[in-house]
Amino acid sequence: MPVKQKKESSNILSIDIGGTSIKACILSPKGDLLSEFKKIPTPKNAKPEAVIKVISELVALLDLEFGRVSIGFPGYVKCGIVYTAPNLAKDKWRQVDLARQVSDLLGCPVRLINDADQQALGIVSGKGFEIVLTVGTGFGTALVFDGELLPHFELAHFPVSKTKDYDDYIGTKALERIGKKDWNERLEQVIQTYKTVFNYDTLYIGGGNSKHITFELAPNIKPVTNKDGIKGGAKLWEVAEKYHVYTTHPSKTPDNE
Structure with a gap:
């Protein structure tokens, strides 16, 4: 996968996981839209590995660098762990460390919250x-x-x-x-x-x-529309200490700089 993120970049990869499609774009730290929305249909009965694969495919479609990731997820999330995902694959998302898995995939810090919560931050x-x-x-x-x-x-x-x-x-x-x-x-x-x-x-x-x-x-x-709430992906990184940051490079995270 041609990953384009660089940990020194202040741009944010914002991902919205939905029951119909998974969407992604690149935001500035202030929430300005720097890229087009890219979206791929959500796989039927989407298990964690299928969602990770789609995220990988979406990143390959984006041309701008990013150093952080925000994810809105359709279920109950706590400290980067998914506990429920009723509109994805039933009983396949119990205590899935999705933030850690995406961080391992992309090599940069990830913040993961409920999708409505992320949208609310931007609206x-x-x-x-x-x-x-x-x-x-x-x-x-x-x-x-x-x-x-x-x-x-x-x-x-x-x-x-x-x-x-x-x-x-x-x-x-x-x-x-x-x-x-x-x-x-x-x-x-x-x-x-x-x-x-x-x-x-x-x-x-x-x-x-x-x-x-x-x-x-x-x-x-x-x-409101999904675009109205897109700034939530950037706003999430302004909420210091409220959401756990999962990263494969803890010494490089913005909170530790």
């Missing part, structure tokens, strides 16, 4: 209680107060009935099964629940299926 205003919802293959959430990420809750797996959670209720499979009209009604119900439970100041809605929203959004609800 929110930093004022008050803000929530980011992503409606795509599954259902993602991020909670932010005055610009600081709150502990991640996998609210996608909160039950809405005896047999369904939010992933089942509002994810892509539900959209395909019940159609756009009923899906929009469900999403309105979800938003009303969040308004009642969290009393947020601002709600952001992103994800691939947000383009199917047909109802009018309240003034404090804002639609």
